Amino acid sequence: MAEAPEVGSRVKLRLETLSGDTIVEGVILPPAVEQHVTVKLPNGYNLSHPIKQTHIVESVTTEASTPISQDQPPHNPNLPSIRIIHTGGTIASKVDYVTGAVTAQFEPSELIHHVPELQKIANIDAHKIGNMFSEDIRPIHWNQIIDATEKAFEQGCDGVVVTHGTDTLHISSSAVAYAWCGDGQKAPGRIAFVGSQRSSDRASSDAAQNLIAAVTWAAQGPTPNGNLSDCVVVAMHRTSDDGACSIHAATGVRKLHSSRRDAFRPVNTQPLATVTIDEGSINITLSEHYESNRKNLTEREAATTATRFKTDVSIRQFMSGPWLLPAEIDEAVESMVDALVLHGTGLGHVPIENPNEDAPQNLELRSSLQNAIDKNIPVLIVNQCIHGPVDMNVYSKGRIQKEMGILGHGITTSPEAAIVKLHYALSTNKNVEEIFTSNLFGEEVYQIRD
Numbered sequence: 001m002a003e004a005p006e007v008g009s010r011v012k013l014r015l016e017t018l019s020g021d022t023i024v025e026g027v028i029l030p031p032a033v034e035q036h037v038t039v040k041l042p043n044g045y046n047l048s049h050p051i052k053q054t055h056i057v058e059s060v061t062t063e064a065s066t067p068i069s070q071d072q073p074p075h076n077p078n079l080p081s082i083r084i085i086h087t088g089g090t091i092a093s094k095v096d097y098v099t100g101a102v103t104a105q106f107e108p109s110e111l112i113h114h115v116p117e118l119q120k121i122a123n124i125d126a127h128k129i130g131n132m133f134s135e136d137i138r139p140i141h142w143n144q145i146i147d148a149t150e151k152a153f154e155q156g157c158d159g160v161v162v163t164h165g166t167d168t169l170h171i172s173s174s175a176v177a178y179a180w181c182g183d184g185q186k187a188p189g190r191i192a193f194v195g196s197q198r199s200s201d202r203a204s205s206d207a208a209q210n211l212i213a214a215v216t217w218a219a220q221g222p223t224p225n226g227n228l229s230d231c232v233v234v235a236m237h238r239t240s241d242d243g244a245c246s247i248h249a250a251t252g253v254r255k256l257h258s259s260r261r262d263a264f265r266p267v268n269t270q271p272l273a274t275v276t277i278d279e280g281s282i283n284i285t286l287s288e289h290y291e292s293n294r295k296n297l298t299e300r301e302a303a304t305t306a307t308r309f310k311t312d313v314s315i316r317q318f319m320s321g322p323w324l325l326p327a328e329i330d331e332a333v334e335s336m337v338d339a340l341v342l343h344g345t346g347l348g349h350v351p352i353e354n355p356n357e358d359a360p361q362n363l364e365l366r367s368s369l370q371n372a373i374d375k376n377i378p379v380l381i382v383n384q385c386i387h388g389p390v391d392m393n394v395y396s397k398g399r400i401q402k403e404m405g406i407l408g409h410g411i412t413t414s415p416e417a418a419i420v421k422l423h424y425a426l427s428t429n430k431n432v433e434e435i436f437t438s439n440l441f442g443e444e445v446y447q448i449r450d
């Protein structure tokens with residue numbers, strides 16, 4: 001074939017492959033790679049194949065196939081308005097077929113045009129913050145995302161979708177949740193973060209369905225209650241199969257696998273909802289616990305502005321275990337950190353006892369930590385196990401830690417959401433101890449014994 005069929009047309013194609021010819025049918029998308037034909041298959045996957053090894057069998061344009069225009073589609077007054085705030089990540093990436101590397105290179109408008117279904121769900125415009133991989137994201141970028149959400153709602157958007165790399169997606173989304181809801185109010189509209197594990201030009205990409213789920217939630221989801229960590233959500237594949245995406249509370253989810261399409265799993269909670277996507281039919285089903293809790297809790301007032309994070313906060317983190325040495329804590333205290341975070345073992349423990357009288361560094365560690373606390377440096381424990389609460393009431397070790405003034409008893413969010421909560425407290429000059437004994441917007445999902 002010399003030229004790809006018209007973008008938006010539905011065609012049946014014969015593809016020459018190393019294992020013989022194969023027939024596929026789908027809608028032609030703008031090519032993801034030069035000299036390739038890109039087709040959206042009925043199962044939601046995109047497929048790219050070299051143009052020279054592709055042949056048209058039949059044009060099967062039906063009423064159901066919507067031509068894709070590269071121009072902004074006309075405003076539909078019957079649809080909600082959604083803004084995509086674009087930060088980058090795999091969802092906005094292509095494979096460089098020369099080097100094999102994945103590079104961030106999609107513009108937000110290209111992303112929208114690659115998923116023609118979006119035009120039927122909402123009027124969409126886009127705001128680009130950058131094309132960053134999310135390991136490069138810093139608190140300054142959280143503030144840029146917060147600025148952009150504020151502006152979107154000011155300009156009348158019903159919802160906002162933030163496209164983001166998956167590595168730190170649960171951290172940025174938690175930051176936006178604390179920014180809008182930490183002070184007793186809620187965001188004026190729905191905010192959904194979305195990423196993808198495989199770039200859009202790969203046959204196994206999860207980008208299109210994740211984006212459809214996020215836009216559907218932002219456009220048609222229930223009005224956030226504000227008390228159920230439901231203002232800011234994360235939309236990602238529910239299983240490694242296509243067809244369903246989970247809508248997670250930002251503070252109750254984490255990337256728990258480096259490569260699976262269902263890498264994002266809930267932490268100490270369940271998803272708020274599921275968006276099912278089945279060949280043109282898209283439905284939201286609220287989970288039972290979310291639906292029943294919504295009925296019992298009065299909705300919060302919507303805020304018009306959100307908090308910004310301090311960008312010069314110094315939080316030093318340590319992994320509890322056999323390698324943690326007191327000198328590391330002393331060095332941090334001397335360098336005037338704002339807070340220390342210990343990734344505790346089990347229920348939230350650090351090596352501060354010397355039962356065999358042969359590990360003096362444990363007692364030194366205890367004095368180093370006590371010294372930090374006495375100098376008013378907050379010391380917070382989060383949970384290396386990820387799942388299960390930090391509970392310092394079960395073992396005598398935990399009780400000693402509580403008596404020393406170590407904070408964190410009762411945390412049930414992801415560890416990173418707890419660190420964002422600490423950063424939020426330091427940014428707003430709130431009392432860190434008070435913040436860690438408060439459930440600010442339903443992020444702590446169950447209360448444990450005190």
Ligand code: GLU
Pocket residue numbers: 088089090091132133134135164165166167168195196197198
């Ligand atoms: N490490 C990159 C990021 O977090 C790619 C991973 C992804 O987006 O899935 O942006």
